Amino acid sequence: MDKLIYMDNSATTPVKKEVLETMLPYFSEKFGNPSSVYSLGSQSKVAVEESREKIAKAIGAKPKEIFFTAGGSEADNWAIKGIAYANKEKGNHIITSKIEHHGILHTCEYLEKQGFKVTYLDVDEYGVVDLEQLKDSINDETILISIMYANNEIGTIQPVEEIGQIAKEKGIYFHTDAVQAVGHIKIDVNKLNIDMLSMAAHKFYGPKGIGALYIRQGVKIDPLISGGGQERNRRAGTENVPGIVGMGKAIELAYKDIEEKNQKLIYLRERLIKGILDNIDHVRLNGHPTNRLPGNVNVCFEFIEGESLLLSLDMEGIAASSGSACTSGTLDPSHVLLAIGLPHEIAHGSLRLSLGDFNTEEEVDYVVEKLVDIVARLRAMSPLYEKVKEGK
Amino acid sequence: MDKLIYMDNSATTPVKKEVLETMLPYFSEKFGNPSSVYSLGSQSKVAVEESREKIAKAIGAKPKEIFFTAGGSEADNWAIKGIAYANKEKGNHIITSKIEHHGILHTCEYLEKQGFKVTYLDVDEYGVVDLEQLKDSINDETILISIMYANNEIGTIQPVEEIGQIAKEKGIYFHTDAVQAVGHIKIDVNKLNIDMLSMAAHKFYGPKGIGALYIRQGVKIDPLISGGGQERNRRAGTENVPGIVGMGKAIELAYKDIEEKNQKLIYLRERLIKGILDNIDHVRLNGHPTNRLPGNVNVCFEFIEGESLLLSLDMEGIAASSGSACTSGTLDPSHVLLAIGLPHEIAHGSLRLSLGDFNTEEEVDYVVEKLVDIVARLRAMSPLYEKVKEGK
Amino acid sequence: MYSEKVMEHFRNPRNVGEIEDADGIGEVGNPKCGDIMKMYLKIEDGVIVDVKFKTFGCGSAIASSSMATEMVKGKTIEEAMKVTNKAVAEALDGLPPIKMHCSVLAEQAIKAALLDYAKKNNIEIEGLEDFDPTEDPHEH
């Protein structure tokens, strides 16, 4: 293949052509500040509000419940810190899970240093949170439950509806980090009793640097970024108009024909999984076998390490990622893979292939073919594999 | 004139053509996540680091002292809250001024609710902070001085160097909101003893939704947005690569031929001020007569109200703004104009015309001509003017 | 932000000016708050035969004044008393929430002028018994 095979759509996606086209006029022509009185400003304001409506519609919310942020991490931080600080008179306990994105985990750890108490729920071998443990963890001090919608590494979809029900019954706010779910799975915040929901446009073919937090009307939350009166006084800063416009278009496109797109993705996903499992030994699939993101494949190849796998794939023109956050300054294996019970040495050999709208069957077959070679080559170099062959 | 006359460059600026062009490849082609191992990711990483270098160079900082944010407000919030929370064992007192942007003021007010103490320094009639009061306000608990570089409404440039000197002598962190200064005035963070500095790309012909906080090496500051390891673990979130690239290009262009550009701006500014003062009575210039932003004109027309002035200008194709934040949900006149001692009724009649690289002498003259008519028309409608004419 | 109707009345306000020998003059608002409205009424046989206004204020204040004068012109005092702030706002195809006080101000200005007329002529107008023209519409 001479073109790049991009199978890291969970990390980020390219901006779709139609999306970029809708954004373009807002950089240099319709560039007005939406807060301005004059026509150039009102134009921007209208564009922002139209986008807000599209996003609200996509998740069954009201437009005034959508607040734009700079992305998923800001939305996560806002939800967690905003609820914690605004409701600290009510209680100081937060419940989350061990497999959350660092945007949630590190924020919770930060709050622990400020005196809050946090329960990190366990997950089962498929990465599903333990609902009994959730119920048992709730106490009089509990002010927030934050459980992600779908996991970014292993793709497992959480029992969000049940969690929403539990939260509602107990009168506790429920936030879900839906950064991996929005644009990929149908969501209805009312049906699911979700009080807050984080999203990021660049995960569904929208631009980087823009996201949103859905905040149910009536939820008591402090701002994370104070200042000007934008976003109805809840999130200050001159609006990123092109980004907002792009996000609106992207979410609209994402939910168009979503069933068909997902059918195709699931077909490709299963073909990829089967191809890997049938052709390579000492490999295991991570995450839930069926209840997972349509495009997510996560496997562990024993006896080899993730980064060398990625570099080898890159040499073949294949872009993928590994659970081990090699480049982010830590050498620890993925906290998600450890939470589902994998030993460290196996967790190090993980590979995430996340499929998107532009992937083809041909690409899937090519990736399987290359993986067979690469895994064989790296194992031939591995002192661990040698021991297995020798039966040690 | 049939084209729009845009004189609200302090609110936001159009993205320059060259800037947009450098951004374009990063939306749909070079769209990789900079944290990724593969080439597509490294490409983005390189682009981000090149931009960081450009920004660092522009203000005399090291690249690793530049941290990207979603804009000026985030940078302001981060500086204030980050220092407050990280240094609360050292002290709980912050000094700022009465004429700061709301990004600073509302953040300080928020911290007051969390138990911090804040001193809001007075300014003189030109909007210059009182250095004696600053010195007198410092106590053992003072952990931060935050004074803006140049005011966004009246353009007054603050004695930043002196403030930096005072802060340094006392061993107190000094943050400056330089959102209106970066790209418009030469800045050297070392010469000025600045420890933190906020900026926003959309104020100097870069895109909206991207900004940066300069943090001097060694400054103890908490993150505002925790999560992934981006920005050396200090500001989480997938990097807004096109935005970052655009900001780098924009700052480079902004400081190219800055002397010449500012000479032109100052010429236009003085022509505009003279035109207004010579042709309209009962008008006063706000801000410092000379030590002000090259493009800033701020005047008060007595007996008329700012918004109707703006609407009238808009009808003539002129985009400008008023100190009174009519649209932001408050009807109070500008806190800046009140701080320089204007009575409420005069503060209501303020007009800010902020010139930029695209304005011409012809436009300036046209605006003066139109202003004469508009002010006359609105005054003819004003019951306050009637009284003046009658000598009451 | 504003409806086309508001902008139209802002662009071409009706009945701007003063009436030299007005029968009733009302002034409401406060320069501190950024809006003052002054209404002049000419009343003949209980009918408002002419009306003029002067306003210091934002676009919607001027438009509300203009619309209010239109709505009371040619009306009897009783009819004019029924022109509520809501009616003014509706006639303008609505006002932004934070601008609703402008229509309140317009209603009050009319009433203040009617009260002035009543006082000067020593009559009582039904509905003005408890009216206080100095009340701040921003608090509404």
Added chain:
Amino acid sequence: MYSEKVMEHFRNPRNVGEIEDADGIGEVGNPKCGDIMKMYLKIEDGVIVDVKFKTFGCGSAIASSSMATEMVKGKTIEEAMKVTNKAVAEALDGLPPIKMHCSVLAEQAIKAALLDYAKKNNIEIEGLEDFDPTEDPHEH
């Protein structure tokens, strides 16, 4: 992220494999930490005549192993003892800061193999008196 040199050694690692009748074998690292290096030395008359490695680890671990074997091949034991982690990293045109431990691991793997050789042959190698191959290079 990596230099061209690192990538070149990752793409074409030198001296991969095992030596059946090795004179010294050293294994360092820990699968938990995601990297293990195993070095095989063939030593004749105090000279390293052949060297092979097997590595489980990231790209820079493989490249460091490869480079280290190149650097000791044909060298005397004394010369090989002078191959430091810094020298390995430099020969690779540098490593990212968080990957420096890979070069440390490579140095240790050589030393561990030399120590094994020394023990088997009951000799002392200068500089290995305090060497502990189980020490964690991540702590460096």
